Amino acid sequence: DSPDQVLELAEVMLAFGRSSQAIDTLSQYIRKNPDQAITPWLKLLDLYFQSKLRNEFDALAMDLHRHFNVTVAERPDYERTNGLPMEDSSLTLESLPHIMDRLTSTWDTPAALTYLDKLLSDNRGGQRQGFSLPLVRDILLLRDILRQTSAVPTPIH
Secondary structure, X not given: OOHHHHHHHHHHHHHOOOHHHHHHHHHHHHHHOOOOOOXXXXXXXXXXXXXXXXXXXXXHHHHHHHHOOEOOOOOOOOOOOOOOOOOOOXXXXXXXXXXXXXXXHHOOOHHHHHHHHHHHHOOOOOOOOOEOHHHHHHHHXXXXXXXXXXXXXXXXX
8 A cells, every 4th residue: 555545544434433444544554654755744733632642642743753754742732722832933945055955956856846855854863953843844835835836746745
């Protein structure tokens, strides 16, 4: 199964009110393919958060950081937040000139897509601080735009 297929299946399950089955499906996929794609991780994190499964959320957030260059705010306030926690959003891609320079110089080429994937996956064995969820979502958005607007082939991620 591809990440897109698993996400689609989880969405169908959620549409029918079967959140525990969606959680199980995503969990199994991640266990079998931990480094293949970040999107199933983010969906499962969101489901844990919505279901107020705090321990599962915390454990998945730590595991996510080991596999991807992502950090998640610790112990979000589950009672006062209606979605995944929005960490400090003062840091944006635009505030990281080395990333913007590289993207600008390689945009609309396979190198740009490779670079975006590397930004998410290269966490140097969990040693990097990691990008916040808002930055990760921006990177994923840029990756999707690049795939849709160019002739760059779409990898499995």
